[in-house]
Amino acid sequence: MSEVVVYSSAWCPYCIRAKQLLTAKGVAFREISVDGKPDVRAEMTRKAGRTSVPQIWIGATHVGGCDDLFALERAGRLDALLNA
Known part of the structure; x- marks a missing residue:
């Protein structure tokens, strides 16, 4: 199974929904919080080309956000x- 990485924020309802879907499917994922970490958010933005969370990768594939995952x-x- 491919590694799943989710950049997220604790207060973001879209992050919560995306993580709930992955959990319901039995998918383990590595969560990277951007809360209070401008350097981590900047890294995410550079990699994804987007500033919003969540940003999700499955293996080397950038899936995008919650709507893209669903x-x-x-x-x-x-x-x-x-x-x-």
Whole structure:
């Protein structure tokens, strides 16, 4: 299974939803908090090209945010990406 990395913030409802979906699917993920860490947020922004959280990577693939993750799930493509 590919490593899943989630940049998130504790107060962000989209982060919570994305993590709930991954947890419900039994997916272990590494969470990187950007709260109070401008250097970590800057790293995330540089890598993702986006400033909002969550930003999610599955292996080397940048999935995007919560809506992008749920779109993959609805399209039936999330499991294949997780198991690549």
